[in-house]
Amino acid sequence: MTTAVEKLLTTLDLERLEENLFRGTSPDQSWQRVFGGQVIAQALVAAQRTVPAERHCHSLHSYFMRPGDPAAPIIYDVDRIRDGGSFTTRRVVAIQHGHAIFSLSASFQKDEPGFDHQAPMPDVPLPDDLPHGQAITETILKHAPEPVRRYWQRPRPIEFRPVSFDHYVTTDKLEPFQQVWVRCSGDIGTDRDLNTAVLAYISDMTLLDTALFAHGLSVFNDKVQAASLDHAMWFHRPALASEWLLYSQDSPSSSGARGLTRGSLFALDGTLVASVAQEGLIRPRRTQPA
Template identity: 45%
Template structure:
């Protein structure tokens, strides 16, 4: 396991304050606000710590982002134990920063169970071999990034992501609102189902909302763009490993009223659909004011 991956694993493990409250630290990824995927994964981690004895696994969570978080202040996670059943457990998590709620999550956990099965087919796309990672691309265009975030954007990452037909974020052109990327943790991980779920929760927030900008020839790298996640949901369908390549197939079927809606399907290399994702976010463009 690389040092950056070990650091992420530790970051996503909040410290227990009491049986229902946990404290988490933050990380600066060079964005204007705290990365939502981090808060989601820490919230899920906090809920997992409150489950009763048994073989429980996360099967879904649903999040609303209410306020932008900062990268300079710690977080507190308050867990409400809504229900402990024989087959399902439900938790509500409130992520707090400086006394204000910045995120709420409802998450559900299930005991293993056999049942009917079907799934959507995996898209036929090029495998991950030979595709440059997002970090490699960032390093190629290092001088285009603002100096204050240049080192952050070009640093080693705990989750490697390889995008097929990537957008030039500095000069985007119109294209269909679809995106395919391969992702994998940078190192071998233990056989811990909860850890793999937390890491996918974290990674699922990358690359999603920008897909809704493809038909409009805009990107988050342009001045005048205002983007923020509003809500986010993940459903875990089958076991998976984050230290093996996963295909993240994203599409955006709608944009309007200043919002973009995106969906994601996550497949392993055997073609199994292991998770589904949905997100709506703010996508506003304001013409930058000319300096006098």
């Protein structure tokens, strides 16, 4: 297991302070703000630890209110909204410096049989047929902007293999679609709740960028101010985050300084395991007055 994955697992192993109160920390304090996927995953873990083991998260809905401070602990306060015959509902508020920075509502259910259908997985090259590792920075991203190169050279717990790198190397306006193979870069085992939390962590990666493709921009452009505003996720079927998943994304709309993005996560065998929707702030960065 890589050091980055070990850090991720440590980050998701919250400290219990009280019956419904948990504390989390951030693995990298050099960032300006806490990564949104980390807060989503930590809040989900806090909720999971107050729910019977046989019930698993099938959906979550969340709002980002303030940027998280990587240097300070995050307190997760769980409200046990309801324990019903079929569903369990939890609300989690993340707190820093005396203020709420994030809220999450999650619903849990026991596995049960029912109607079953899904959309088909897009026909794309398999991850082993795509460039990866050092080949990406030495060839495809050789002339990419420096922030892009730094991003791809940084150790991380999640491995990406995009089907296309066009948006990293051009300022042309592109169709707002993206296909990215993703997986945890180390084996995290088969615990279902942990894998669900890691999928939630992954789901905030690369997504908002898709809304900028139509404008010839990316989140790496210093002229763009971008931040997640809300995030929703539905877990359809169990999946292992250490195995390749196709993250198929599109952006149907941007307006009012906000971009809407959607994503579908497919296992290698074509099984649709989760769906995602997110609205994010995307606006030209305001210049400071002289």
